[in-house]
């Protein structure tokens with residue numbers, strides 16, 4: 001992969017279901033003498049293990065997925081897997097071969113991670129696996145399942161995130177670990193009494209397009225505690241927070257540094273690395289990795305914890321970075337995590353290693369012996385620093401507390417994790433912002449990423465996770481203008497050369513709690529008075545001073561944040577921190593059809609946030625027959641719904657957004673009621689979830705996909721034209737709608753659609 005900033009993947013377009021791409025590559029191609037020479041000399045595994053190590057690297061990686069999302073949904077889905085799918089897949093024979101069912105990964109908490117090793121043709125042709133595959137695809141589409149390499153799930157598990165923690169994910173895109181961090185932050189939520197966590201997950205990535213992928217990935221667990229920024233992590237600016245009447249620097253309790261790396265631990269799926277691997281891949285990344293970790297150290301609160309990780313096996317990218325960082329920051333030490341995840345097989349970090357250069361002619365004991373071999377003028381080109389080598393007194397650093405994960409131990413990719421904690425001077429850390437040292441540093445630091453400092457991006461736009469695709473992302477035709485009476489947050493002018501380049505996000509403006517848009521949501525959706533109305537923000541263009549803004553406010557999307565995110569947004573220039581997302585979208589404006597005003601509806605995936613503030617009386621109970629009709633038809637006419645209490649109740653309801661509840665008895669595996677957003681128009685009632693979410697719901701409740709196929713949907717629309725007042729696109733609008741730069745282009749746009757995830761616990 002060379003000096004990639006990303007792991008895995010392929011050029012920009014939507015990843016295919018490529019579990020078994022490796023079938024297409026001959027084993028004989030999986031050789032690289034440089035790799036063998038280098039790693040044998042590093043003694044990363046004992047000599048008698050080398051053969052099994054390299055042989056495992058040459059075999060395809062099993063397919064691994066994690067049951068994601070909120071705790072209740074995850075547990076219910078996990079039960080479906082365990083009690084329904086696994087028994088069905090247990091005695092499968094294909095072409096006279098017995099095919100093993102999926103198994104739980106032994107070390108993953110609560111058995112939520114699974115793996116299986118089944119050739120693609122089995123998934124495509126064998127009926128039981130075919131059905132299982134559809135289940136996985138649909139649940140992945142709606143974000144309840146995340147396909148992620150097993151080892152990539154590790155770093156968040158060592159972070160011990162709690163709901164009040166301020167967490168930073170420094171190199172976060174495409175966001176599989178951010179999703180885990182958000183799940184941990186929300187771990188105490190139950191969907192009937194959501195306590196919005198008071199903490200924060202600040203996810204950052206220097207690649208703007210990839211921050212939008214990240215926002216999309218995170219949408220599976222819509223969080224008012226999320227912020228996303230687009231900066232070079234190695235020069236991440238201090239964020240300001242008021243404390244009484246003075247400003248302080250925000251310090252984080254937990255920081256994840258999942259840094260860009262050479263990625264040679266992913267060779268089992270990124271087969272190109274076999275061809276290109278050479279030691280300079282890692283050598284060239286060491287300095288950036290170290291700078292990112294050192295920046296994290298500066299931003300960490302006393303007693304805080306940093307997890308540093310790579311999917312590289314190279315000590316230069318791993319132990320050498322940790323050693324240099326510890327040497328430069330005596331306030332830090334490695335934590336012994338040997339008692340954590342006891343079923344995880346691991347090897348200790350190395351205390352000796354011998355870097356080499358492009359020639360690979362020899363490895364060098366020390367920096368000085370290496371430098372002695374360089375001709376004058378060559379030294380600058382080597383990119384080698386003293387920090388590439390083990391420092392004097394390396395034993396004191398106890399690098400053996402780092403974790404090395406090798407592919408042959410538990411049939412995974414290769415990975416490295418180090419867990420560090422700050423033990424030092426609390427006062428110095430807490431006061432860092434007011435010290436002249438910090439002020440000086442801030443003055444010296446550019447606020448944004450200068451182009452010259454931007455990390456190298458390789459051609460491939462791949463991700464560890466498959467991107468979810470969604471259908472049309474067009475939004476309802478409602479134009480946004482500046483709301484009345486708002487102090488507009490003006491986009492500060494970008495100074496030339498500050499690297500603002502493509503950063504064209506709309507400002508973030510909090511509405512006053514008595515703004516008409518909010519009052520309309522409260523009254524139409526009958527929300528209780530304790531709804532956090534003062535934490536609602538809008539993303540609207542900065543007003544044009546020439547334009548007449550005296551017209552009525554016309555806001556399309558309302559976002560909700562928690563108190564901490566609100567304070568940070570209000571006290572930090574969004575342009576300086578290149579803020580791409582704050583909080584989560586919760587209401588969106590919907591055209592209401594003939595003669596009626598547009599009004600807000602709650603987004604399906606945001607329902608868990610709104611439910612605790614919803615008067616239970618306003619939720620309409622439905623029967624199985626009703627759910628079937630709503631799932632089957634695109635625009636079912638109200639008069640055509642099965643007779644019963646749902647139909648009677650809905651006749652009385654006003655046109656607009658409502659919430660329906662379908663009882664858990666509908667499916668013996670469901671551990672909770674289904675609560676779903678619906679929209680009543682003049683003549684029809686629509687389930688406000690997108691096609692893929694509907695299909696996933698259908699598979700789960702009815703055992704098959706009974707939704708109207710795309711070709712037939714057109715026809716249905718024509719037949720029911722009169723009744724139709726909302727468009728399919730209204731249900732499936734994209735999250736990039738607030739970004740004047742359009743968010744993502746072409747192929748990425750497909751990955752930004754609101755999933756409107758429908759599976760809500762009641």
Ligand SMILES: C[S@@+](CC[C@H](N)C(=O)[O-])C[C@H]1O[C@@H](n2cnc3c(N)ncnc32)[C@H](O)[C@@H]1O
Nearest residue numbers: 005171172174175176177206207232233258455
């Ligand atoms: C290994 S990937 C991160 C994977 C991610 N943590 C996940 O689990 O989905 C490394 C990421 O670092 C980003 N990156 C590279 N250089 C960076 C820098 N200087 N600052 C911040 N992010 C950087 C890349 O764009 C890439 O998305």
